[in-house]
Amino acid sequence: MSLNEEVEALRSVPLFAKIEPSKLKLLAFTSERLTFPAGQELFHQGDPGDAAYIILDGQADVVVDTPHGELSVAKVGMNDFVGEIAILIDVPRTATIRAETELTTLAITKDLFFRLISEFPDMSVEIMRELAHRLEATTAQLREANSAP
Amino acid sequence: MEKSIYRYIIRYSMRRQVVLTIMATASFPFLYAFYELPKLIVNSAIQGKDTTFPTSVSQIQFDQVEYLWLLCGIFLGLVIINQAFKYVINVYAGITGERMLRRLRFDLYGRVLRFPLPQFRKTSSSEIVTMVTAEVEPLGGFIGDAFKLPIFQGGYLIVILAFLFVQNWYMALAAVALYPLQGYLIPKLQRRVNLLGKERVRLVRQLSDRIGETVAGVQEIHAHNTARRERADFSHRLGAIYEVRLQIYIWKFIVKFLNNTINQLGPFSFYAIGGYLAIKGELEIGTLMAAIAAHKDLAAPWKELLNFYQRQADAKIKYEQVMEQFQPVGLAEESRQLDEPDAIAPLSGEIAASNLSLIDDTGAALVEGASFMVDAAEHVAIIGGGGSGKDETTQMLARLLSPTAGTLRLGGQAADTLPEAVTGRRLAYVGSSAYMFSTTVRDNLLYGVKHLPLRDAEYDDETRQATEKWRVEAIAAGNSTDDINADWIDYDAADAPDDHALLLRIFETLKMVTLDGDIYQLGLRGSIDPATQPGLAEQFLKARAEFHTRLTDPEIAALVEGFDPEKYNDNATLGENLLFGTPIGSGFDMERLAENTYVIDLLEREGLIDVLLDTGQQIASTMTELFADLPPGHPFFEQFSFISAEDLPEYQAILTRINRDGIATLRPEERTMLLSLPFKVSPARHRLGVIDDDLQQRILKARKAFAANLPEEFRGMVELFDVNGYNAAASLQDNILFGKLAYGQARGGERVGEIIAQVIDDLGLRAAVMEVGLSFHVGNGGGRLSSAQRQKLGIARAILKRPDVLILNEATGSLDGAAQTAILAGLKQEFDGRGLIWAVHRPSMASDFDRALVMKSGRVIEQGTFEELNREGTALHDLVQAE
Structure with missing residues (x-):
């Protein structure tokens, strides 16, 4: 996959959809493309967070440890952005992500992420917007959950 | 004098x-x-x-x-x-x-x-x-x-x-x-x-x-x-x-x-x-x-x-x-340093200090009337804070310092009468920062068993005459007549009958100080000379073959891209693909291939210049697009760009001129600048999409021509990759790998390291790799090692000479917790039945020792077993609590 294809992939990620292509190209060029064989973990719950991943290809399981063993809570796939919480704020990984099929990702290290944000303020606005969307969605879910019974 | x-x-x-x-x-x-x-x-x-x-x-x-x-x-x-x-x-x-x-x-x-x-x-x-x-x-x-x-x-x-x-x-x-x-x-x-x-x-x-x-x-x-x-x-x-x-x-x-x-x-x-x-x-x-x-x-x-x-x-x-x-007060007698006693008896019995004092040149008392008596075969911890005098006490015990008053008896003999031949062999001392000499790891380890020339060096007639002449001249000038080329290693002292046993003993010692892994890694990064060790080179070629057999497993196959003369290596740069060998010296500087006359001539003959100029232009325009908005000095330039921040404007100017006047009008140095870019690109890593299949095929052709026409003066400057030949210019690891780590495989390097380790163990080559690690040159003052490695090496050196009493002065204070624990346990076991006197940096470590001496302001204030002393109201208890 060449840089231009990666840029196309990045543009399909909602978080980066509105960012200029040239910035995305820099993001793609400076981040490392990492391939995980099926079964390998991207990271484990409780680990310190050092990078976030944009999934370019493949499927992965989101797993949390419970007292009764592992519990698969979601699946992520192409164009999903995972692991960003742990690089935005210093918290341990909240879940484990394990490749289900061979998984191609772009790994964005914490360092790189903050450099890009400080260099290109547009990007941080986009990220803020995306996070606000998520907050809104989560709040809505909570409301529903509370009003359900 | x-x-x-x-x-x-x-x-x-x-x-x-x-x-x-x-x-x-x-x-x-x-x-x-x-x-x-x-x-x-x-x-x-x-x-x-x-x-x-x-x-x-x-x-x-x-x-x-x-x-x-x-x-x-x-x-x-x-x-x-x-x-x-x-x-x-x-x-x-x-x-x-x-x-x-x-x-x-x-x-x-x-x-x-x-x-x-x-x-x-x-x-x-x-x-x-x-x-x-x-x-x-x-x-x-x-x-x-x-x-x-x-x-x-x-x-x-x-x-x-x-x-x-x-x-x-x-x-x-x-x-x-x-x-x-x-x-x-x-x-x-x-x-x-x-x-x-x-x-x-x-x-x-x-x-x-x-x-x-x-x-x-x-x-x-x-x-x-x-x-x-x-x-x-x-x-x-x-x-x-x-x-x-x-x-x-x-x-x-x-x-x-x-x-x-x-x-x-x-x-x-x-x-x-x-x-x-x-x-x-x-x-x-x-x-x-x-x-x-x-x-x-x-x-x-x-x-x-x-x-x-x-x-x-x-x-x-x-x-x-x-x-x-050169006439300082307290200059040691020459005889104390050079006398060789007929027999050196092991040190046993009591180590007794009475009223031991040390006053420095300002008149301050560092040790003041310290008295104690321990058995030479006991394990003794000395505990005390800064200024307690425990440093100086250990140094006096090791006879590095002479007490200004009081007496010290080592196994029934007055310490000040003992020559260094006794104190330097029957005792060992390691301080808090061991010094490494500028030589190999091995020589540093054996430093403690080289006291005098024991076996003559082997000379042929010519060198013997020359040596004899040297000796005569040395006598005339009153110099040392000991032959530096003789074999100085005291095998008996290390309890090893021959070189092989000594090597095993070294490995055992390195393991004891948790340094074996480091030396193994140094070995992997080291190299051997196939001319002098053809057998060993052969072995590593076998390891290469074995490693590549394991690569057929598709799981692992993705991790390494082997060197194949007929294939373009996506994980290597274009320069590496063209050279297809390891540069030796500065003849083929990978960073400056575009300035190499032979390389340029070759590309000219192969008709590749224009293509590469085009490629260079594409790379330059991508780079200017990516990096133009960044301020100069931004870390991205250093980390990611092919073009430094200073050169970027120049490349921009070149690109503008190409667009206006065409590529043919470039000056020679501008062409060189453009040509230098493609050499650094690796398709897998940079994903620039500028090296297409056609270019790859043409580079493969040029690769063959490069090797075939290599002129005499460049012969010794590159060692070409040959799957059946050991590459003397590359490290052991690269010889086994014989390829490039595939880019972008999660934990790829680690997993490959594990496989290489397995192959090496399976073929029984671990010792050989370690031996190469032992010939690693530690640099000036051991500067090429980390301070922890130096310290561990210092402890290993002291263990290797098997002293009757090992004296340590906060010797593990700078190491990480795991290493401290491992070394303490290892030393306790190794010195079972022999003496161990350790000025510990953490008072609680003393619980593992037979006896504890607590020092304060230059005096021994408490002595006994840790259990006896560690109760409410004692100084030891306070120190342990304060830890």
């Missing part, structure tokens, strides 16, 4: 000085004859005065011309004899001086080895270096001249003067009339120059001290931004040296001026007085001429003598100055 330089000279070179004196004296008659002869030639042979021809010499008849030939022949003979005398005397004096210089330096170095440790706080290493190297240098020359020069030159002067006085004493007297004044004035002036010279030596010594400090403290200079201050300080010192040098210069020329002027008074009096007498007929022309010739030669010895007088004063002072520095 002798108090004055003359005593030193007489003591060590009496015989040679006598020979020199005799030779000098023997030369005088010939010298006199040499001055007498011209008079005879002019007066008798040429002018024919007082001689009737034919004349007879030894009953042979000579006419006038023949007589002239005879005398001239004799004159020529005398010239040769006199010069031969000079030559022989000078060479002999030179040898004497050089031998004495060698002896002096050796003596001084020997003294440095015997300095009491506190002395090194007063004298800096750079001061010692300048004293032993530069400052004593002129002493060598002086020693050679010490007797010979005044006798030879003085005699020479007297001969010439005698000759002049015999000719005509008025004239002679006039010629030397000002000599007394000169003899009085010049040394006075010269003394001034010499004082300045001494000042210069002092300043330069301080300067070198400062340079040494700068190098040692360079971190602080960076960390505190004091470069400006350091520059000012250095400049100030240089200024002072300049002033002194300038003064020396000026005074030197004043002396020269006076000297030359006074010397010219000689010819003045010859022409005036001699000429007057000749006109009056009271002096023959030949005599006058001979007198002028003789006088011309008078200046040289006279100058030499004046000079010598100053050199002598100078040498005396310099010798005394240096000796002062």
Whole structure:
């Protein structure tokens, strides 16, 4: 996959959809493309967070440890952005992500992420917007959950 | 050491000085004859005065011309004899001086080895270096001249003067009339120059001290931004040296001026007085001429003598100055360091200190009346905070420091009577930062078992003769006659009968200090010479084959892209693909392939230049697009860009020009700039999509042509990849890998490392890799190792010589917790039945020891087992609680 294809992939990620292509190209060029064989973990719950991943290809399981063993809570796939919480704020990984099929990702290290944000303020606005969307969605879910019974 | 330089000279070179004196004296008659002869030639042979021809010499008849030939022949003979005398005397004096210089330096170095440790706080290493190297240098020359020069030159002067006085004493007297004044004035002036010279030596010594400090403290200079201050300080010192040098210069020329002027008074009096007498007929022309010739030669010895007088004063002072520095209080006896006892019994029994005290040069008591008694086979922890005196106590136990009062008995013997042959072998000491010498890991480890040459080195006839010559010369200069090339390793001390057992013992020791993994890694990154170790190279080729067999597993296959001569390696750069080998030296600098004439010629022949220029243009435009918005100096440039921030505008200009005028108009250096870019691109890593299949095929073709046409001068500069050949220029790891780590495989490097480790273990090559790791050169002061590695190596070195008592002074304080625990456990086990005295950095560590000594303010305040002492109200308890 060449840089231009990666840029196309990045543009399909909602978080980066509105960012200029040239910035995305820099993001793609400076981040490392990492391939995980099926079964390998991207990271484990409780680990310190050092990078976030944009999934370019493949499927992965989101797993949390419970007292009764592992519990698969979601699946992520192409164009999903995972692991960003742990690089935005210093918290341990909240879940484990394990490749289900061979998984191609772009790994964005914490360092790189903050450099890009400080260099290109547009990007941080986009990220803020995306996070606000998520907050809104989560709040809505909570409301529903509370009003359900 | 002798108090004055003359005593030193007489003591060590009496015989040679006598020979020199005799030779000098023997030369005088010939010298006199040499001055007498011209008079005879002019007066008798040429002018024919007082001689009737034919004349007879030894009953042979000579006419006038023949007589002239005879005398001239004799004159020529005398010239040769006199010069031969000079030559022989000078060479002999030179040898004497050089031998004495060698002896002096050796003596001084020997003294440095015997300095009491506190002395090194007063004298800096750079001061010692300048004293032993530069400052004593002129002493060598002086020693050679010490007797010979005044006798030879003085005699020479007297001969010439005698000759002049015999000719005509008025004239002679006039010629030397000002000599007394000169003899009085010049040394006075010269003394001034010499004082300045001494000042210069002092300043330069301080300067070198400062340079040494700068190098040692360079971190602080960076960390505190004091470069400006350091520059000012250095400049100030240089200024002072300049002033002194300038003064020396000026005074030197004043002396020269006076000297030359006074010397010219000689010819003045010859022409005036001699000429007057000749006109009056009271002096023959030949005599006058001979007198002028003789006088011309008078200046040289006279100058030499004046000079010598100053050199002598100078040498005396310099010798005394240096000796002062090398005569510290508490200098150890030479016998203590060099005596080799008949048998060295193991140290057993009690280690008893009574009233042990140590007072430093400021009068502060570091240890004050410490008394204790432990068994030499016990494990003892010494506990105490900073200033408790535990550091100094361990150093006194190891006999590194001598107590200022009190007694220390080691196994029934007074410690101060024991030679280093005992304390340095039966005891071992490791402080908190072990020093590593600038040699291999192996040599550093074995440093503790190399006390004396045990087995002669093997020589062939030629080298044996050379060695014997060296030895004879070393004896003549009073140097060490031990052969540095002999085998010094004491296998018995390491409890290893042979090299193989020693190696196993080293591995065991390294494991004990948790350094085996590090050495293995160093080994993997090291290399072997297949020419000297063909068997081993073969083994690693097998490992390569085995590794690549395992790569057929698709899981692993993705991790490595092997080198295949027929395939373009996506994980390697274009440069690496073209070279397809490991560069040796700077012939093929990977960063500057576009400047290499052979590479460019090759690309030209292969018709690749235009394609690569195009590719370069694409890369340049991508880079300018990506990085143009970033401020210069942004870390991304360093990390990711092919183009540095400084070069970016230039590339932008090039691109603009290409768009406007076409690529053909570029200047040669601009073409080189563009061409340099594609060489750095690897398709897998950079994903720029600029190296398409067609280009790859053409590079493969060029790769073959590169290898086939490699000119003679470039042969040794690249080792081409060959799947069946060991690559001497690459590391062991790269030889096994024989390919590139695939880019972008999660934990790829780690997983490949594991597979390589498996292959190495399966083939039984671990020991071989470790051995390569042992030949890793640790750099200056061990700088190529981490401080933890140095410390572990220091502990391993002490274990390896199997001391009866191992003394440690916070030796694991700087290591991580896991290593501390492992080493403590390992040492406890290894030294079961032998002594272990450990000044611990954490009081709780003492719980593992048989006995604990608690020190405070230089005294032992509690002693007993840890359990006994660790209860409410004891100092130990407080220390443990405070931990």
